[in-house]
Amino acid sequence: MKKWPCPRLRVVATLACAALLGAGGAAWSQATNSSIKGAVRDINGPVPIATVVAVDKESGFQYSTQAGEDGSFFLSGLKPGVYEIKVSSEAYEEQTRTVQLLLGQEVSLNFILSPSAVFLEGVTVVGESTQLLVETRSSEIATNVSPRQIESLPQNNRNFLAFAGLAPGVRFTDDQDAAGQTFRSGGANPKQVNVFIDGVSFKNDLIQGGAFMQDSSRGNPFPQNAVQEYKVLTQNFKAEYEKAAAAVITAVTRSGGNQLRGDAFFLFQDQSLVEQDDFARARGDEEPDYDRGQYGLSIGGPLVADRLHYFLSAEVNNRDGVRSVFRGAQYGSAPANVRARLDPYPTGSFVAPLESQLWFGKLSWQPGAAQTLDFSYHRRDEEETRGFGNQQVEQLAELFEVTTDSAVLRHQKLWSSMLNEASFSYQKMEWSPSQLNPGLPRENFVGLLDIGGKDSFQDLIQDRVSFRDDFTWMTEWHGGHTVKTGLSLSKVDYEMTKSLYGNGYFEYRSDEAWQFPFLARFGAGDPALDFGNTQYGIYLQDDWAVLPNLTVNVGVRWDYETNMLNNDWETPADVASGLRNSCRTYSPPVGGQAEWCISDLFDVESYISTGSNRSSYDSMIQPRVGFSWDVRENGETVVFGGWGQYYDRVTLNDIFDEQYRHVFKVYTFCFTDDGTQPAGCSVPAIPWDPAYLSAEGLAGLIARGQTPGPEVFLLNNETRPPRSNQWSVGLRQKLGNWLGSLTYANARGYNGLAWSFGTLPPGTAFNDRWGAWIGIPNYGFILRSYDVRRTEYDGVFLTLDKPYTSESGWGANFAYTYSKGYQNASLDEGTAFSFDFIPTDWPLFPANQDERHRVVMSGTVGLPLNFALSSVITLGSGVPYSMPDASQGWDRFVMRFNAARGEKKDFILPDAWGYRSVDLRLEWEAPAIGDRVRIGVLAEAFNVFDFDNYTYTDWVSFFKPPAPEVNANFGKPTGEINTRRFQLGLRLRF
Incomplete structure (x- = not known):
């Protein structure tokens, strides 16, 4: 008997077989549908061989099935919307009910037939004329x-x-x-x-x-x-x-239907409708000319009634952002010659235009009652002038462009107890910021102004072709089973172009009285790289109705990528040799010894890629389980919970520098005017000469060998993708027409990637970390990857929802979150760097978005005379900020990460909220013209009470200086977001 080499392969093979057995037809995926399952009964018991037909009221598409001998039926592949459900049998005439299904619901209900009507049983229903079916038995949050x-x-x-x-x-x-x-x-x-x-x-x-x-x-x-x-x-x-x-x-x-329908809108806002923030007003900034127009059109209808429909939409957003440029807090104390140089650069409020165009088109065809075919296309074009504001002058602006092309072909086939779904798709997404003043070096006078041209341009492209198939089978075995299995395959190509510091970057600071740059950077080489990757995914899921009121969800998925970590990369021979052979002598000794070699610190072979020794990560096996217990068997009191493991992927930009820094080399320079090594600079200092203040000057230093080579990024060949373990338990309770829930959620994140010091000996003093590393010949600073970033999250969720119905004329939603979140290693949200700790002594601290209390309330209500009012109220207790603490002296300085909180204000509760916003919308619709055309006028107010939503800056708002110095700005905000603004609009519907 042949044995499997490892349990992992056995699980993968089982999943693959299940997925391939289900991949026979064509259709699509990912909870774009809803389903109804249950039984047809009368007062005597099951009604066998009854026919159940769901007719989409908008499109006329029909979905039908026949109940089994026990009366059970299964209707899946239903697009969310309003349906007329028809139930008939030999003993009863056809009876109908109108219901609304929401997206992704798996509703269990029984139809109870009588000579004159059909009744629904076992499902939570809201409304009368059109009954909204509310799923309460899910294990998901x-x-x-x-x-x-x-x-x-x-x-x-x-x-x-x-x-x-x-x-x-x-x-x-x-x-x-x-x-x-x-x-x-x-x-x-x-x-x-x-x-x-x-x-x-x-x-x-x-x-x-x-x-x-x-x-x-x-x-x-x-x-x-x-x-x-x-x-x-x-x-x-x-x-x-x-x-x-x-x-x-x-x-x-959205899709087209049997009636020609469309809508058009126009929304307008200008500077008279936007409140200036407190800080711009205090500086005396003039309000710039500003306007925004958002407008769009959608239209859909039949090409062949009940069979073929089209839908088209377009939206345009042309708006002027406002960016405030102002001199830094130290400007008044800067030397006269520095101010004379910076004074000509204009400050105040400037317009930063954004133009966005969005397009979507769709064809929907039902060739027969058992299948549908959709084709859709989406295009995004966006460009914005940006990259300046605060101390960065308008001259630093860049043109930022984002484009998307996406085409999808989808088909589904429904049998009496089976559904097959599949999709074939193509996507191209591009992200490209480019310089508007490309010939200028950038000069950053820290604390004063940042001038010159943008120091980089990028063009990142992701090209993906994907196929996916999902197969659902409903069967009976010791209870009902809804078994779903599927596979996905994506071929992805990446093109990444980055040019960094091509015109030079120069940084001045107060330590040198801003008289010359203490630090500079310069890059040169080939800025373009391309990568290929193939992504696979397979899964198996069983929703098992163990008892009529108990469902257990058991699933597992496996994902695999052939080249998530750029496996073909070959570490340059001189880098590999340097890692294996470089040593350094320390006096006094560090960590108990005088000489350390890089090979003493870690297994260097784990960070050397030969082009064949870096294997793809194959352990992304993700079990997921859940349950729901309907306590009274009527859908009104449900206990639910679950546990699961979830893998993400390593984003390419996080590992890009491993290869990029060898083909496009970025050099770091330190300068001095007195021969001493400037603090905070990691390479030997060069005596300053004004001739170096250009790309050509820095290139000359490189040519003469006066600066170390480029930085080295060492990626661990065994880098693991980010993963989270999640579990929760909760209770849902129907309260009349309301549905409430109370849930505890727990999430623990692992394997986050961070770059930090690569060659520090153990025992290195914290304040020596920038100078005590071991170097290799012809290269500069060495960074090493660590996949040990963690997050911890505990939350309690309380919700109350009253769905909108035509009978009541109103709906409301309430969501309260109490949570605690922690992270470690770095504050960075993008590519993470951790230089404030010795690796990997990375304690947990409050997460960047650790907001303990958050309330979001929303609602809509119909008013007399064709008015409608809606609102969203958002309240948050505030996110944390870091506290630079030198109160015990600079030699004992510590950065207290996310240890400070801003001032809290009143709203219903005293001193409770760091963020408050009440948004309102009032719309009036004129009487219909010819029963077809309706015109509406609307007004919206955002943060209608003009609450102060302040932001803070770590080194200004929460810096603690050494005694007897005092930070006069301690606890004071430095910015404001979401000031009060109004918006006016028109809407046409037909």
């Missing part, structure tokens, strides 16, 4: 964002991802003008989330942001008027979801 919420709630920037903030335990970027509009959960980095649209992953493999190319982007990744609804999976999601160690968003796009 999930929040549905409904079409009405997307359409009606106030939304300043029309970024559909912002609605993720309605979910407990999930945070979207508070600062609506920030570069990088992202969401996060579980104390994790935003890189670890993922977004699926129509079942297709938009994972960003290159840079931070998690999905799309949201790193540093202020724009919207997808047209909001093309999104029908979506679901936020905070925790405990099933094995079908990949490449996410934190929250997941799965969205479904």
Whole structure:
């Protein structure tokens, strides 16, 4: 009998067989559908061979199945929406009910037939004429964002991802003008989330942001008027979801129907509608000319009634950002010659324009009642002038561009107890910041002004072709089973162009009275690299109804990438030799000995890549289990919970420098005017000469061998991808027309990557860390990778939801999160560097987004005379800031990471909130014209009470100087976000 070489391969092979058995047809994936399962009964028991038909009220598409001998049936592949459910049998005439399904629901219900009506049993129902089916028996922590919420709630920037903030335990970027509009959960980095649209992953493999190319982007990744609804999976999601160690968003796009329908909107804002922040007003900055126009159009209808439909949408966002440039706090004490040089650079408020165009088109075809076929295309074009503000003058501006092309072909096939789904997709995403003044060196007068041209340009491209197939089978064996298995295959090509410091970067500081730069950087070489990668994923999931009121979810997935770590890279021979042979003598001794070699410190072979010794990580096996117990068997009181393991991936930008620094070499220079080594500089100092103040001057120093070679980045060949372990337990309770839940969520993150000192001997004193490292010939500072970053998160979520119904005319949602989050090693959100600790003595400290209390309330209500009012109220207790502490003297300085908090203000509760915003939207709709055309006028107010939402700067707001010095700015804010602003708009619907 042949034995498996290891248990891992046995698990993988089992998953692969299951996935291949299910991959026979064509269709799509990732919870873009909903399903109904249950039984058809009458007063005497099961009704066998009954016919159940679901008709999509919008498109006319039909989905039908036949109940078994025991009356059980299974209807899957249902796009979320409103359906007319028809139930018939030989003994009864056809009976109908109208229901609404939300995205990703797996609703269990029984149809009870009588001679005159059909009744629903075993499901939570809200509403009368159209009954909203609410899933309460899921083991997931999930929040549905409904079409009405997307359409009606106030939304300043029309970024559909912002609605993720309605979910407990999930945070979207508070600062609506920030570069990088992202969401996060579980104390994790935003890189670890993922977004699926129509079942297709938009994972960003290159840079931070998690999905799309949201790193540093202020724009919207997808047209909001093309999104029908979506679901936020905070925790405990099933094995079908990949490449996410934190929250997941799965969205479904709109489709055309049997009636021609469309809408158009225009939203306007100018400087008269935006409140200037307190600090700009105090400086006397003039308000710049500013305006923003957001407008869009969508239209959909039939090409062939009940069979073939189209949908088209477009959105444009043209807006002027406002950036304030002002001189630093030390400007008044700077020498006269320095001020004379910097005075000509203008300060004040400047316009930073952003232009975004988003397009989406879709064809939906149902050739028969058992299958559907969709084809869609999405295009994103975004460009923004940015890269300046605070002490960075307008001259430093860059042109930032983001583009996306995405095409998806999807097909699904439904049988009586089986569903096959698959997709074939193509994506190209590009992220490209470029210089507007490329010929100028950059000169940073720290604490005064930062002048010159941008010191870098980049062009990053991700090209992906993917195939995915999912197969669902419903069967009976000691209870009902819904078995789902699937596989995915992606071929990805990456192109990365980076040019850093090509015109030179020069840094001045107060230690030298800003008279000459103490530090400079210069880069030269080939800035372009390309990589190829193939990604595989397989999974098996079983939702087992052990008892009528107890369901157990058991799943496992395995992911594998052929080249996540640039396996073909070959470490240069001189670097490999230096690592094996370089030593240093210390006087006095360090760590008990006078001589240390790099080979004494770590296994250098683990950091030398030969092009064949770096194997791909094959242990991404991820078990996931959950349960739900319907205590009273009526869907009103449900206990649920789960545990799972979730792997993400290492973003390419985090490991890029290992190869890049050898083909495009970045050199560091230190300068002195008196022969002494300047503090805070890691290479030997060179006597300063004004001739060096140019790219040519620095290139001459390199040619003469007067500076060490480029930095060396050593990546561990056994680097592990980020992973999280999550578990939760909770209770859902129906309270009349409300649904409440109380949940405890636990998440622990592992394997985060950070770069730090690579060759420090053990026992190195903290203050000696920059000069005590062991070097190798012809190279500079050496960094080594460490995959030991951790996060810890504990949260308690309380939610109350009353879905909107036409009968009540209102809906409301309440989400409260109490949480504690911790991280270690680094504050960095992108590529992480840890130089404030000796590796790997990395204690945990409060996480960057460790906000203990957060409340988000939202609601919509219909008013007389065709008015409608909606609101979102967001309250947060505030995030932490670091505290530079020299109170015991500079020789005992310590950086207290995220140890400080800003001032808290009142709202209902006294001194409770560091962030407060009340957003309102009022819309009036005129009487319909010809029963088809409706015109609406709307007004929105964001932070309507103009609450002060202040931000702080570590070294200004929380610096503790040595006694008897006093920081007069201690505890004082340095900035303000989300001042009050208004927006006016028009809407046309037909």
